Structures are given as structure tokens and as C-alpha cells.
Amino acid sequence: MTFAERPTSRRAVLTAFAAAATAGAPVLGQLASAAPAAAATTGLDPTDPVEPLEYPSNTVLYQDPDLVEGTSYGRRFRRHEAFDPDLVTQSAFPRTAILALHGGGIEIGTSELALGIAGYDPGNITPTAPRLLSPVYDYFLFEGLLSSGNKALHVTSKNCDDHVALSLARSHFNVLSLHGCTFGQLKLPAADFPATGNRAVAVVGGLNAAFRTALVTEIKLAGFQAVDAYNPKYSPTLGEFNGSHVTNPCNLTMLSMGGQLEMTTELRESLFGDSSSRADRARTWKESEGRFQAFRDACRRAIATVESGQPIL
Numbered sequence: 462m463t464f465a466e467r468p469t470s471r472r473a474v475l476t477a478f479a480a481a482a483t484a485g486a487p488v489l490g491q492l493a494s495a496a497p498a499a500a501a502t503t504g505l506d507p508t509d510p511v512e513p514l515e516y517p518s519n520t521v522l523y524q525d526p527d528l529v530e531g532t533s534y535g536r537r538f539r540r541h542e543a544f545d546p547d548l549v550t551q552s553a554f555p556r557t558a559i560l561a562l563h564g565g566g567i568e569i570g571t572s573e574l575a576l577g578i579a580g581y582d583p584g585n586i587t588p589t590a591p592r593l594l595s596p597v598y599d600y601f602l603f604e605g606l607l608s609s610g611n612k613a614l615h616v617t618s619k620n621c622d623d624h625v626a627l628s629l630a631r632s633h634f635n636v637l638s639l640h641g642c643t644f645g646q647l648k649l650p651a652a653d654f655p656a657t658g659n660r661a662v663a664v665v666g667g668l669n670a671a672f673r674t675a676l677v678t679e680i681k682l683a684g685f686q687a688v689d690a691y692n693p694k695y696s697p698t699l700g701e702f703n704g705s706h707v708t709n710p711c712n713l714t715m716l717s718m719g720g721q722l723e724m725t726t727e728l729r730e731s732l733f734g735d736s737s738s739r740a741d742r743a744r745t746w747k748e749s750e751g752r753f754q755a756f757r758d759a760c761r762r763a764i765a766t767v768e769s770g771q772p773i774l
Contacts, residue, residue, distance in 0.1 A: 533606060536603055536604070537602045538629070540555075553596075557599075561601070563616075564603055565603075566604075569726075570641065573753075574639055574724075578760045580595065618709045621709075630714055634716055640702075641725075641729055646701075659686060662687070662724075665688065667720040668719065669716070669718040676720055676759075683758070731749065733753065
């Protein structure tokens with residue numbers, strides 16, 4: 462039985478969260494005493510096949526007794542050592558971090574692409590793994606590991622409170638946050654994006670306009686479709702995909718703005734020889750006729766462009 466097929470325990474946890482918030486009681490204390498699945502008191506039919514409720518934060522997800530880190534979900538991150546021993550010469554420092562908040566089986570392909578943009582081989586991430594590219598970037602991944610039903614692990618970006626993800630964002634000038642969506646969700650104008658046409662599209666968001674411009678420019682030059690979520694031609698239907706919320710980690714940077722990519726399923730699948738599983742994606746990113754490398758490198762060029770105009774504070 463998958464987590465998605467066990468709604469009552471989840472509802473008990475979320476009900477405890479809501480009750481704690483309403484009463485002003487400590488949330489974690491309420492969660493610790495949340496009723497087990499059999500004692501859920503929401504009044505909802507546990508066999509009701511409605512879409513599972515979304516966790517209101519990572520904290521609540523991590524407190525769910527039905528989930529086990531390393532089995533249900535996983536987290537990976539890397540901070541690169543920065544060392545400036547010289548009082549005269551100014552040393553380089555990390556300016557950009559890459560996030561995949563809905564990686565693994567939640568929004569497929571975002572984990573692997575995040576690792577690629579960070580400068581690594583998505584299929585070889587170990588402490589001694591060689592760097593494929595220079596420079597390398599700090600990164601954070603939250604990944605769904607369930608055999609099915611990983612959508613139940615989705616936490617809306619603006620509600621992300623993972624301390625590693627937030628600390629990375631707040632200690633960098635820029636964040637590039639990677640997400641997945643479906644073509645139908647975007648509701649792009651049919652005149653430009655017909656349903657029967659090329660459905661591989663990247664929507665570029667975040668509050669850093671210069672970063673958005675660089676991303677759109679480089680992604681298009683690499684041969685992919687990209688739109689700025691704030692372009693008046695497309696913005697009316699992209700409110701949920703524009704990365705505008707001030708608590709979205711892509712905007713919780715030292716500059717209070719960053720970049721976000723929402724990539725359609727067709728785009729993400731096209732970056733791999735076989736996109737059907739985490740192992741297959743990590744294994745076949747080099748078998749996409751160069752599409753993975755082209756998209757990865759476009760993002761890295763955009764990062765280089767935006768960093769070049771940012772002096773040390």
C-alpha cells in the first residue's frame with residue numbers, strides 16, 4: 462500500500478497542524494500527539510478517492526509517521542568550501558545555488574537537471590565524484606522516492622521551510638529553482654503554442670528580471686521554447702507559475718529575488734534517453750542527442766551573465 466492510499470493518517474497530521482495553528486499551541490507538540498490513522502476525526506470517508514491534501518510545510522511532512530526519510534523521500538545537498546586567506550587579493554565566493562524542491566518522482570527530471578547545472582554528473586554523486594564543469598554551484602534536492610503516488614509529497618514552494626534549502630537561498634545572491642508542470646496547466650495562447658504542436662516549453666519566473674531575461678535568451682538560443690512569465694502576452698494564465706511569492710525560496714536570496722524554471726513534462730522527458738525512473742534518468746542523460754547538455758549549458762550561461770553584473774557586497 463502506497464502513502465497516497467493511506468489518507469486518514471495524513472489527514473490526522475494535517476488536522477493537528479490546523480488545530481495547533483488555530484489555538485496558538487506549539488505545532489510540533491500537537492503533531493507528536495496526532496491521532497493514528499484509525500482514530501482520524503476529520504469526518505472524511507477514508508475510502509474517498511479525492512486528491513490527497515497537500516502538506517502545509519516541509520516540517521509537517523517530516524513529522525508524518527507514515528513517511529521514512531531514505532525510503533519515502535530523500536534530501537541531498539552540497540555546499541562547496543569557500544576560503545579567502547588573503548587580505549590583499551579578493552577570492553571568489555559562491556553567488557548562485559540550484560534548488561530542486563520537488564525532485565525524484567514528484568516532478569521528474571528536476572533533480573538530475575539541478576545536479577547537471579551545478580556541474581556534476583547526475584549518475585555519479587559521491588564525495589569524491591569528479592566535477593564535470595567549472596564553476597560548480599551549491600545545490601539542494603528534495604526527492605520523492607515512493608514507488609508511486611509521489612505527488613502526495615509536494616509542498617508548495619512558498620511554504621518550503623526546510624532549513625538547508627532556506628539557508629542556501631539566504632546565503633547566495635541568486636537561486637535557480639527548478640520545477641515541473643504539464644503543458645495544459647500553462648494555458649498558453651494557442652496561436653503561439655497549439656496543443657498539437659511542440660509542447661516542450663520552459664516558463665521562466667522569479668523576481669529577478671535580469672535573470673529571467675538571461676534565462677529566456679539562452680534557452681531560446683539553445684533551441685528550446687521559453688517564455689517570460691511576466692510577459693504581458695503570456696502572464697494572464699501564468700500566475701501560479703511565475704515564482705512571484707516573496708517566500709518562494711528562489712526569492713529568499715541576499716537580493717530578495719531570484720529565478721525559477723517551470724518545465725513541461727515533454728521538455729523534461731526529452732532531456733533523457735529514458736525518463737521512466739530515477740535510475741534510468743541518471744543513467745541516460747547522455748543519451749538525449751545532446752538536449753540535456755544543451756539545456757544545462759544554457760542555464761549555466763544565464764547564471765554567468767547575471768553573476769557578471771553583481772559586485773561583492
